[in-house]
Amino acid sequence: MKKVIMGNHALSYGAMLSRAQVISAYPITPQTQVVELLSEMCADGSLAAEFIKVESEHSAMASCIGASVAGARAFTATSSQGLALMHEMLHWAAGGRHPIVMGNVNRSMAPGWSIWADQNDSLSQRDTGWMQFYCASNQEVVDTVIQAFKVSERLMIPAMVILDAFALSHTYEVVDVPDQALVDKFLPPFKPAIKLTPADPRAFGGLTGSEHYMELRYKLQKDMEKAPALIEETGREYEKLFGRRLELVDAYLCDDAEFLFVTSGTAGYTARVAVDELRKSGVKAGNLRIKVFRPFPFAEIRGILKKVKKAAVVDRNCSYGAGGIFYQEVKSGLYGIAGMPPVLGYIAGLGGRDITVDSFKEVAAHAMARDHADEEIVWIGVKK
Amino acid sequence: MRPKKAKKIVFASADEMPIMIASVGDQTHNLTGAWRNIRPEIRREDCIQCGICWKFCPEPSIDIVDEWPVVDYDYCKGCGICAEECPAKCIVMVEERK
């Protein structure tokens, strides 16, 4: 059924349709409506889930971990400082192999105190062992939550579904809300092989000596390596039922492109408009939007980049002292492989500064005028 | 009384800015009185000069001038807390005509 809903509610609908059994979350701008709608759904019975009220995000994630280890499908959502406060528990969720799905609304880290979009909150959690899916539309948000549960539970690795503050979280868009019966067909109930139950008593998360820790982490990495193929496979299953799918990357007009934007999040949709306009003016442009950041889709990126003459990575984030984070990752994926194009790195849109079609045209003009950037980071739209 | 219609500070360049957000402006440019739908009016004949309204105003938009409370309508948002808290009930909220 088509509905006009905000990105935050797209997260709520995703959790509801996935029949999440435990929801524990703490409200934070700009995520608040996710929790509001889910608590309403729990209160009016449209979602048969236990809603656990907590005093902090750290406790929200701890509750989800407890629920997940007991065999319940758990969902939460947060943003920015709230995600940072969860940090310890994020390691616990992934290391403990608890397939929780969490919505994160990308909001800049304070200070300066900000409620507006950039990606440093979620990217700061890069190494916690969570999968990370970046969305560009409310449709993608609801579809991704449902598919994330399936991938997550098959791999026993938690997943973060990420959307930009305001540009998605508070923006109303037309969303084809999937049919519950079809979602039930796609996503079976969560039945973990090992769970906390009196019928089969176990102790979870005990002291792990050096004779075992490394193997646990090796298995986490090995399962992460299975994720790209599983994400694609799950996406195809979903596509059969709903006509849309989760992909590792969204390649727009990349086949014959000479110049490529590499983007993520909502900027990855605005970039398409810039590509269309550049093509009208005779530039063979394309846009490679990275939808899955963890696991990083090295193979797909190599396959597409080797065909182009130049690529410009536009980051809405910065690893201070290094540069744009997607830029670092893309470059590392190309290192040592013959025939790869020059890749330039741009930073735009920190703290909610708008990334417009003109921003991308500025990137294109800069990138096409040189083979290599004079500096590691080229700033777009900064008042120098 | 505070300065009125102070300008919002927007730096033209990174060079002009300090490295941290510290004393880089205030909110006096933001004349929040325009948000008001109802306005507090203080009837001096009933006022006992207790200062409760001054203490409770969250904005704070009540000044004490010559020992009398005076509403600063440039900033008063019309929340009505002063009228609610006034022990002498000398503050009435009246509709703004726009």
Next chain:
Amino acid sequence: MIEIRFHGRGGQGTVVASKILADAIAKEGNWVQAYPEFGVERRGSPVVAFIRIDDKQIFDKSRIYTPDHVVVVDPTLVEAVDVTVGLKPGGTIIINSDRGPDHFPFEGRFKVRTIDATAIAVKHKLGSMAAPIVNTAIVGAVIKILGLTRLDSLTQAIRDGISIKPDDNVKAAEEAFEQA
């Protein structure tokens, strides 16, 4: 693509107005994107909401800088803020006011239309006398003046999206549609 900017004050239902309009547009199969100004709105403070309409999927996720039309939900804003910023020449400004279009100084540069949405809202007891909720009335006028949707799409959107006094809100929208 049509881009519209709404000017209102927090608490008047400006954001809800854009959402209801988006709903009505989607009911007729078009693509739509509606969002509030990316800020911290407070009751009474000037707020802005935006809406993009197209017959194909909308990929531009940036803010609207050069709207085709402007809707002024609160007439006091005409003096408080520049409602014409970025407005395309010849664009329409729809103002909630009991005065005629020639009262406003934009004639010539832009088309001005007025609708007394406040009187309609007060008549149907929407909100209070001091703070009438004019969103459904203003949207009723907007869809007619700009030819955006049929009236029945809007009334259905109001019934789907507004739980408080849906009948009175529908009547307000219908009356504004008639008057506009």
